[in-house]
Amino acid sequence: MLRIAVPNKGSLSEPAADLLREAGYRQRRDSRELVLPDPDNDVEFFFLRPRDIAVYVGEGTVDVGITGRDLLLDSASTATEHLRLGFARSTFRFAAPAGRLTDIAQIAGHRVATSYPVLVADYLREHGVEASGIVRLDGAVETAIRLGVADVIADVVETGTTLRAAGLEIFGEPILRSEAVLVCRADGDEPAGLDVLTRRIQGVLTAQQYVLMDYDVPLALVDQAVGITPGLESPTVSPLHNREWAAVRAMVRRDETNRVMDALYDVGARAILVTSIHACRL
């Protein structure tokens, strides 16, 4: 049985459960359940704190897990990134009171508050900057400066709303771009069943990222239209009752749907239909 660690709380928890459910796995109904066997799929789920997941995977206590790239790096675990999952995207950044700092070199001699001390210490060391100290906090890091515990913070930034509300401003380059990732052990054999889990998750992600586009186009314009919708391998081109026209079906990236429809219409395609993909294996 493949042992899979899933975040039990926080921003990663719900999208991770949704992804696994969509991939055909059982998911818990009660948030107090800590272990959930799924014998039909030959896997077992362990609901753990997101921060601990890379540690368990690195130790080999569980085979794979879902966590954030930032949490993986901060754990200093030997676990390694196996698959990007595309949700819980964020950047990890330095911030200070608006207008005060512009460059990470200016962190020298200042105190940095963060929930990710390993990540921050590694980054500062790599950039040759010596802070006077790193203050580890569990959360609400943005308040640390006002309370006089630190001069600079390093924290997760998604929309920037929390920083603005605290009168802080990012400076320097992003320390990291993070998203949810599937992690597994770096050494040893690949655990049995990881290939199936990976293919199922990739199927869900592809189904979310692509749509099916159908359209009719005059025969003379098929090459031009297919140039706009090359599909993943090659689009399906079928004859129509009207021999002057063909029907084309191709996968298109969801975020390009409207741009592609406009371009197809411009070359003469008509009856352009877009359908969601429910599931797929490529």
Ligand SMILES: Nc1ncnc2c1ncn2[C@@H]1O[C@H](COP(=O)(O)OP(=O)(O)OP(=O)(O)O)[C@@H](O)[C@H]1O
């Ligand atoms: N606002 C956010 N937007 C996107 N991702 C976020 C956000 N906040 C946290 N994350 C991501 O979620 C992961 C952290 O999850 P974790 O459960 O430890 O913290 P949390 O979601 O802030 O929950 P908590 O309420 O326990 O603080 C990290 O990978 C981080 O990048």
Ligand SMILES: O=P(O)(O)OC[C@H]1O[C@H](OP(=O)(O)OP(=O)(O)O)[C@H](O)[C@@H]1O
């Ligand atoms: O850029 P934003 O969209 O504002 O999101 C970023 C904020 O979200 C998270 O905080 P959370 O709400 O989890 O509180 P915490 O600091 O107590 O973890 C993170 O730690 C930032 O503070």
Ligand SMILES: [Mg+2]
């Ligand atoms: Mg938080």
